[in-house]
Amino acid sequence: MAWLQTLDRRWIFLAMLLAVALPQLLQVRVPEKPTPLVLNVFRKIEELPEGSRVLISFDYSPSSEGELAPMAAALVRHCCEKRHRMVLMTLWPDGKPLVERAISRIIEGEYAALGLQAGRDYVNLGYRPGKEVVIKTIATSLRAEFPTDDAGTPLDDLPLTAEVTNLQDLDLLISISAGFPGLKEWVQYASSPLKLPLAVGATAVQAPQAYPYIPRQLLGILAAVKGAAEYEVALGERYPNLAIPERQDAVRRMAPQLWAHLLIIALIVLGNVAALVSRPRGGVR
Amino acid sequence: MLRNTIPWLIAACAGSVIIAAYFVPSAQGWQDTIGQWFEVLASFAFVLGGVNLAMQNLQKISAREPGWGYAAVTLMSFLVTLGVGLFKVGVPADSSGSRWGGSYQAEGSAFWWLYEYAYNPTISTIFALLAFYVASAAFRAFRWKNTEATLLLATAFIVLLGRTYAGAVLTSAIPEEYSAFTFPGLTTLIMGVVNTAGQRAIMIGIALGVAATSLKVLLGINRSYLGSGDG
Amino acid sequence: MNLLCRIPPRRYWFAVCLGWVLCCCGWGAAGAQPGEPVPGESLPGPPGGLEGVDHPGDNGTAIDLRWSLSIDDRAEFKPRRVKGYRLERRALPSVAGGSEADSSTDETQVFELPYGVGQFVDRQCVPGRSYQYRLWAVGPGGESAVVETAGPVTPRRQWFDGTRTGFALLLLAICGAVIWFTERAKRGKSLHVREIAALRAMREAVGRATEMGRPCLFIPGIEDMNEIATVAGVAILSHVAETAADYQAEIVVPTTRSLVMTAAQEAVWGAYLKADRADDYRPDRIYYVSDEQFAYVAHVTGYMVREKPAACFYTGVFYAESLIFAETGNSVGAIQIAGTSEATQLPFFVAGCDYTLMGEELFAASAYLTREPQQLGSLKGQDAGKVLAVVLLLAGCLLATAVEVWPGWDPPVNALRWLTGRLLGGG
Structure with a gap:
């Protein structure tokens, strides 16, 4: 067992590479079942009357796109299916192209047949610097931070935002968050003081931080790829046109996650075996 | 006075106004103004950072310090990105036919190309390294050495399995009415009860720490960030 | 609000008939304002009891509006009989002297609201100016009869947000403890x-x-x-x-x-x-x-x-x-x-x-x-804050348990409501 104690960590890295890459390349799929916290978000969007105003903040950067983009896509698709009007924004400077990508690929791409119009059915507010200060400001005045949309059109000239004074005029807030500023700041400066319904999507690392806010300050949470996969399954059950592999990115990513988790368990066991073997006689201290 | 007292007075005034604005509706406009001032100042800080970055790297190159080639690459990347963004290289013309009217991030522009094909894959790669570090940390740090560590280990097993299909399969024999004892059920319990209780306790402690430290900054008890040398 | 479940069948038909009568009257009374009815489509029943009050704890720029939904505004009616609501605000002329109102504000403003919504906060008001509101339910066939607020509503500026009193008290207690212990430490208390x-x-x-x-x-x-x-x-x-x-x-x-x-x-x-x-x-x-x-x-x-x-x-x-x-x-x-x-x-x-x-x-x-004594004093103040948090947590747990164990007993219900709604709710 001496080899275990001196194991070069590059072997561990190689094992992890194989655990993630092989299921992805072989397109292995595992079934998923939506959990209550995901269903809370799904039902809220489902129950809102058609034409409700939903704000989606893309608070992440390309580094966490692999983990968060599938849930962002699923939420935008759900809003399109329900004909909700979307106000899209980001608190992260490198999140702006991600918003634009969601618009071009989903709203103007997959749902081109609906003829959704910028300004009437959705508005891209873009990015404003200031982090949590942006949330604090738009809580009282949307125009103080965003006098125009990302294309430079005054908000008063857009049918969707003409009647929106501040966050309180929106029916649901959604933050897809990878850190700061993100879910915690939306809870602290929007949902908590203004008593607004807030749903969040978060990375796996950030998700435990969201649980204490449920259910009063957060109505639900989509935790990482698993949360997104559950949402995609719920969406597929309600809208069969979305139950196809091309619209279920997160479900596809659950098999690599399964094998990576199993590898980590095996490594923990091996690490303990190595420690047990090398422990001096005389028992546990 | 200039180095210490005036910055402290600015911090104290801005902090007090923000606290007051939370309770006095008519002061909310002042809070917005302070927020906008912060944004303006933070924008100037980008210039400060850029100048420092350029100076540091130029110094390394001119002194031929070890690794000066990396400094040259950094400086070159910085200048190229800045240049293509400022001069809107490759930006498609807008409806009036002017290239200057389009956004520097417009699809097809050089800046967009750098974002899509250089920046995006690079930072995704570094983030992905986490998977490898998690594996090596699991092998090295998770040890069964005392009661607390054993509890941690057991919790890790349950949550790792409960967050995947393997957990559901391994405990599929458990009847539906006892689903709380399956791996996914136990994971929900751990995350919703045990984790939430711990998180809340830590968050209350942190919130009180933040309040006390903020108060120390407002009252001028803690001025170490101004270089006073005390606390 | 499930009105249909609450109204006995005979009264339901009476309500429908009454709604029809009101619709017809309202259609005539509303004059040129409502949209033209579509032949072959019935008009929805009107919403009821439009009430407007000054929004509490604000800068005098908001009015809270509430109404009961039209009897046709129900999810089970497919296609929907109510597509939304149309709310019209009319600014009344300013009273000379003593008002902050800006008479240059638009005289009327219209808000389009989705179905199923029984409340709205108008945040585009001028402090001190009076407003009159009118509301219609909008259906495929046109607009219902109009309902109005009983009288003009005037938003007022509050100098202190009363909904945050509890939070202000907690903040004062914690900051007060930090300052008090800091002062004690400065005086030499180890x-x-x-x-x-x-x-x-x-x-x-x-x-x-x-x-x-x-x-x-x-x-x-x-x-x-x-x-x-x-x-x-x-x-x-x-x-x-x-x-x-x-x-x-x-x-x-x-x-x-x-x-x-x-x-x-x-x-x-x-x-x-x-x-x-x-x-x-x-x-x-x-x-x-x-x-x-x-x-x-x-x-x-x-x-x-x-x-x-x-x-x-x-x-x-x-x-x-x-x-x-x-x-x-x-x-x-x-x-x-x-x-x-x-x-x-x-x-x-x-x-x-x-x-x-x-x-x-x-x-x-x-x-x-x-x-440093003053820094150590602030730590002691933090501890006092923690004691306060523990006391509030214990009180909340005990009250919530009491509410569950003795469901009909009012004192714990009221105390819990005060604790979570008034004392902690504003934060």
Whole structure:
């Protein structure tokens, strides 16, 4: 067992590479079942009357796109299916192209047949610097931070935002968050003081931080790829046109996650075996 | 006075106004103004950072310090990105036919190309390294050495399995009415009860720490960030 | 609101008939305002009881409106008989003197609201000006009869947001305790602080780096100076720098924000002055790298691998980089001390580092290291805040249990409502 104690960590890295890459390349799929916290978000969007105003903040950067983009896509698709009007924004400077990508690929791409119009059915507010200060400001005045949309059109000239004074005029807030500023700041400066319904999507690392806010300050949470996969399954059950592999990115990513988790368990066991073997006689201290 | 007292007075005034604005509706406009001032100042800080970055790297190159080639690459990347963004290289013309009217991030522009094909894959790669570090940390740090560590280990097993299909399969024999004892059920319990209780306790402690430290900054008890040398 | 379930069948038909009559009357009475009816489509029943009141605790720019839904506004009617509501606001002429109203405001404004909504907050009012509201339910066939507010509604400016009184009291109690204990400590009252292993180890870590002739690496988090955890991290930096100056060890501080770089330079300069080693201070060792998280991570881990620092300190706000730093530091054999206010990153630091300051310990570090009476006093104030939090938690748990055990007994219900709604609800 001496080899275990001196194991070069590059072997561990190689094992992890194989655990993630092989299921992805072989397109292995595992079934998923939506959990209550995901269903809370799904039902809220489902129950809102058609034409409700939903704000989606893309608070992440390309580094966490692999983990968060599938849930962002699923939420935008759900809003399109329900004909909700979307106000899209980001608190992260490198999140702006991600918003634009969601618009071009989903709203103007997959749902081109609906003829959704910028300004009437959705508005891209873009990015404003200031982090949590942006949330604090738009809580009282949307125009103080965003006098125009990302294309430079005054908000008063857009049918969707003409009647929106501040966050309180929106029916649901959604933050897809990878850190700061993100879910915690939306809870602290929007949902908590203004008593607004807030749903969040978060990375796996950030998700435990969201649980204490449920259910009063957060109505639900989509935790990482698993949360997104559950949402995609719920969406597929309600809208069969979305139950196809091309619209279920997160479900596809659950098999690599399964094998990576199993590898980590095996490594923990091996690490303990190595420690047990090398422990001096005389028992546990 | 200039180095210490005036910055402290600015911090104290801005902090007090923000606290007051939370309770006095008519002061909310002042809070917005302070927020906008912060944004303006933070924008100037980008210039400060850029100048420092350029100076540091130029110094390394001119002194031929070890690794000066990396400094040259950094400086070159910085200048190229800045240049293509400022001069809107490759930006498609807008409806009036002017290239200057389009956004520097417009699809097809050089800046967009750098974002899509250089920046995006690079930072995704570094983030992905986490998977490898998690594996090596699991092998090295998770040890069964005392009661607390054993509890941690057991919790890790349950949550790792409960967050995947393997957990559901391994405990599929458990009847539906006892689903709380399956791996996914136990994971929900751990995350919703045990984790939430711990998180809340830590968050209350942190919130009180933040309040006390903020108060120390407002009252001028803690001025170490101004270089006073005390606390 | 499920009106249909509450109304007996006979009354339901009566209500429908009444609705029809009102619709017809309203259609005639509303004159030119409602939309033209579509032949063959029936008009929806009107909404009921439109009430408007001044929005509490605001700057006098909002009015709360409430109404009961049209009897046709029900999800089971497919296709929907009510497509939405049309709310019209008419500004009344200003009364001369004593009003802040701006008579130049638009006289009327229309809001389109979705179906199923029985309330609306009009946030586009002028303080002191009076408004009259009218509401219609809009269906495929046209608009229902109109309903109006009983009289004009005037928004008033409040000087204090009464809904936040409880939170203000709690804030006063906690801040008051911090100030009171600080004053007591200033007057010479001795205070005990428990041992914090991570802080005790800082001196040893710098000493080890000096012996090995390798640098100390200090990372003050990846957030800006508006984060209190960064301020706490910079306070720790000044102590580590003082020790490094004392031992003549090299300290390197790469930062991810230029404002943090400036603050760190000031803190280290102050520490070198205090240690009487101003000549050894090198400002180029405290430098800005990049605002981009992973560019910074690449630089810092690259530096670790090349220079092999003997001691690494991570204090402030950290996210995904925490484990990358801790594992790389471990691989180069550095002694590592971390502290963060980010609860999600604590497990990674605990797993990867030798010592970790958990949450609030980060904020206590400055007091622990300086042992200044006024800083120690603030710690005691924090403890008083914790006692208050525990008392409130226990009271809440007991009351919630009592509500469950004795469901018909009002006092615990009222007390719990007061505690969660009034005292804690405003925060």
